[in-house]
Amino acid sequence: MVSMKDIARECGVSVAAVSKALSGQPDISEVTREKIKKAASTMGYQPNSAAKVLRTHRSNNIGVLFVDEAHNGLTNEFFALLLDRFKHVADSKGYDITFINRGISSGSMGNMNYLAHARYRAFDGVLIACMDFHNPEVIELAQSNIPLVTIDYSFEDRMSVESDNVSGIRDLVLYCAKMGHRKIAYIHDDNDSAVTRDRVGSFKDTMESLGLSVPDSYLPVAEYRKTEGSRKATEKLLALKDRPTCILYPDDFSALGGIAAIKEAGLEIPKDISIVGYDGIRVGRHLTPSLTTLRQPTELIGETAAQKLISLIENPAETRIEKVVVKGRIYEGGSVARI
Amino acid sequence: MVSMKDIARECGVSVAAVSKALSGQPDISEVTREKIKKAASTMGYQPNSAAKVLRTHRSNNIGVLFVDEAHNGLTNEFFALLLDRFKHVADSKGYDITFINRGISSGSMGNMNYLAHARYRAFDGVLIACMDFHNPEVIELAQSNIPLVTIDYSFEDRMSVESDNVSGIRDLVLYCAKMGHRKIAYIHDDNDSAVTRDRVGSFKDTMESLGLSVPDSYLPVAEYRKTEGSRKATEKLLALKDRPTCILYPDDFSALGGIAAIKEAGLEIPKDISIVGYDGIRVGRHLTPSLTTLRQPTELIGETAAQKLISLIENPAETRIEKVVVKGRIYEGGSVARI
DNA sequence: TAATTTTACTTAATGGATTAAGTTGTTGTG
DNA sequence: CACAACAACTTAATCCATTAAGTAAAATTA
Numbered sequence: 001m002v003s004m005k006d007i008a009r010e011c012g013v014s015v016a017a018v019s020k021a022l023s024g025q026p027d028i029s030e031v032t033r034e035k036i037k038k039a040a041s042t043m044g045y046q047p048n049s050a051a052k053v054l055r056t057h058r059s060n061n062i063g064v065l066f067v068d069e070a071h072n073g074l075t076n077e078f079f080a081l082l083l084d085r086f087k088h089v090a091d092s093k094g095y096d097i098t099f100i101n102r103g104i105s106s107g108s109m110g111n112m113n114y115l116a117h118a119r120y121r122a123f124d125g126v127l128i129a130c131m132d133f134h135n136p137e138v139i140e141l142a143q144s145n146i147p148l149v150t151i152d153y154s155f156e157d158r159m160s161v162e163s164d165n166v167s168g169i170r171d172l173v174l175y176c177a178k179m180g181h182r183k184i185a186y187i188h189d190d191n192d193s194a195v196t197r198d199r200v201g202s203f204k205d206t207m208e209s210l211g212l213s214v215p216d217s218y219l220p221v222a223e224y225r226k227t228e229g230s231r232k233a234t235e236k237l238l239a240l241k242d243r244p245t246c247i248l249y250p251d252d253f254s255a256l257g258g259i260a261a262i263k264e265a266g267l268e269i270p271k272d273i274s275i276v277g278y279d280g281i282r283v284g285r286h287l288t289p290s291l292t293t294l295r296q297p298t299e300l301i302g303e304t305a306a307q308k309l310i311s312l313i314e315n316p317a318e319t320r321i322e323k324v325v326v327k328g329r330i331y332e333g334g335s336v337a338r339i
Numbered sequence: 340m341v342s343m344k345d346i347a348r349e350c351g352v353s354v355a356a357v358s359k360a361l362s363g364q365p366d367i368s369e370v371t372r373e374k375i376k377k378a379a380s381t382m383g384y385q386p387n388s389a390a391k392v393l394r395t396h397r398s399n400n401i402g403v404l405f406v407d408e409a410h411n412g413l414t415n416e417f418f419a420l421l422l423d424r425f426k427h428v429a430d431s432k433g434y435d436i437t438f439i440n441r442g443i444s445s446g447s448m449g450n451m452n453y454l455a456h457a458r459y460r461a462f463d464g465v466l467i468a469c470m471d472f473h474n475p476e477v478i479e480l481a482q483s484n485i486p487l488v489t490i491d492y493s494f495e496d497r498m499s500v501e502s503d504n505v506s507g508i509r510d511l512v513l514y515c516a517k518m519g520h521r522k523i524a525y526i527h528d529d530n531d532s533a534v535t536r537d538r539v540g541s542f543k544d545t546m547e548s549l550g551l552s553v554p555d556s557y558l559p560v561a562e563y564r565k566t567e568g569s570r571k572a573t574e575k576l577l578a579l580k581d582r583p584t585c586i587l588y589p590d591d592f593s594a595l596g597g598i599a600a601i602k603e604a605g606l607e608i609p610k611d612i613s614i615v616g617y618d619g620i621r622v623g624r625h626l627t628p629s630l631t632t633l634r635q636p637t638e639l640i641g642e643t644a645a646q647k648l649i650s651l652i653e654n655p656a657e658t659r660i661e662k663v664v665v666k667g668r669i670y671e672g673g674s675v676a677r678i
Numbered sequence: 679t680a681a682t683t684t685t686a687c688t689t690a691a692t693g694g695a696t697t698a699a700g701t702t703g704t705t706g707t708g
Numbered sequence: 709c710a711c712a713a714c715a716a717c718t719t720a721a722t723c724c725a726t727t728a729a730g731t732a733a734a735a736t737t738a
Contacts, residue, residue, distance in 0.1 A: 001458070001724095003724055003725085004724070005724075013687075014687075014688050015724085015725075016688065016725095016726080019726060019727085023725095025727095027685070027687075028687075029687085046459060048723085048724055048725070049460050050392035050724075052726080054387070054393055054694065054723095054724080054725080055692070055693055056693090061437070074419045075420050084413040087413070087440075091440045096437050096440070097437065098400070099435065101426075119340070263627075283622040288626070340694095343694065352717080354695075356718075358694095359697090362695095362696085366715070366716060366717075367715095367716070368715080386695080389693080389694075390723090391695060393695080393723045393724060394697085394723050395723085
């Protein structure tokens, strides 16, 4: 590998001169600079990030953490789309993206935790987009001094980009009510997250404001993004004496589970029962009928997260810590009947 | 940040002793080793990858290249699933994953190409999983001395993992023929790739072996993974005087486009026309009727690619360059009628 | 013209870990 | 007992780029 040393020898200058010439420093004459640049190009010089990182403590590398339980990390369309846009913005600003994980071993010291991994690779910043924000390692990372942005969760004094779950659920409930539904159920996860609190809270509040009652049986529990759980929850709802006319699902995958249960019960959507998803993933648009859902501005979330994080990295002083909240919009499919 | 130097001072030994103790070298006494390990732990020592990479030329980092045109890279379910499994294996063997891109700037020398980027980050190996294997930069990377594995394409003397497109299409055609279909169409992309050649070739060969004729009009062209193109191609097929009874799509997303066209034409699947996908993505299973498709062993492809690449990195001498071919299996949905 | 400033460099230290080669002190062997 | 063999270190070079501080020559100013 050609290094600055080689170029320096070739051009009869010092290594420092080469470094300055190539990095655009002012105190190098144009003649020398051109000579050096030409030699670098001819000799096939490639900079070495390791040396640069070692010296400058800047890696131009962003760590991305997402918890991969059940492998629906990357294959989770919401996350994939988000990461895709995040990556795009990061790329354009000269940052690479590396996944943070636990596999890297630190010699005899066992495997590294997330923070150790982030320090090991000298990430300039970190994106956390996962559900398990109560994981002690995630908390440790969030409390470190590394610039970071979280998605759909907010740590104190740290940047976050969140979708507006309160308005999302409210809009959906209002839409269903407008379509004539009075008996509306909402399936949700019982984890202790802001997402759940906001959504369930918003659901209850909106229903109350409409003067509609919500029996406990209308709030069954099922794990997010799992078809199996929501299928069972749906079965329970369908078995109720006074069953709902409309079921809200916490995400489109859960809705798929619900659809299966509804079909099995011999019912038809939306004639016999109406359903609503959340997230607006691609699959929903191709169902028959297509799924009415709250389309999250996922691309915007990804781009915003990248911009905020990079701003935090490059201008820590001028960057105000904020909790960015983005609103979604209803995608009106055909899964809600007017009654 | 505490470094080996700090530990050395604390323990009254040389930096070399610390390095050896922590990396498990034999010529350190157990007593000293324990003392050093304890100090490292107490002092919160974190290794520094930059220094290690600089010195050893090993990064424990694998570059992943995929071309992101139209942003269906990460959100492409096939690729996402593949990458997810690849990452999983890489993780477990102590490798990180970083995306290769073109955004990284090399000072005044403009942006780096793929190979330059790979060298810059000192990737130990590279995974190439994209469609554009004719891109000069991809070829340049493939011809470098960096260990690499390609997916669904094979460069001379380089490792690859490919799905068996020949047997895949053959199995699907045989299945359709078994169901009684004689007029079968295959929509395909007209790009100059091995995937296309293999599939179209296999389609024609299999049809011929069954004594079935394939008019040119039964082989319309549409871009892969785009619903719009396949929708139009489907419309053309439906408009034919002697229209096919069964349409093969090159991937499940194309099938979605076809479904839209079929519905618009007022036809019903599979009563009026049968369709078959390729890839076996999740969405197909939730359609009504569910999509008969060739389920690619995507997880296996990802895992195999990772294992082969790491073997190539760690044992270049003993690792035989091979072209791994994995077979898919038909997922029998309800989109093909028995006639 | 002498003094000062500027330009265009060079020197040398630095970041942190690895490793070949060298140096002790200790144990073993004939 | 003398010398070899070994264990347990240390020394010092190295990977490559950056940058503060220094220097010599050229340009400017008084």
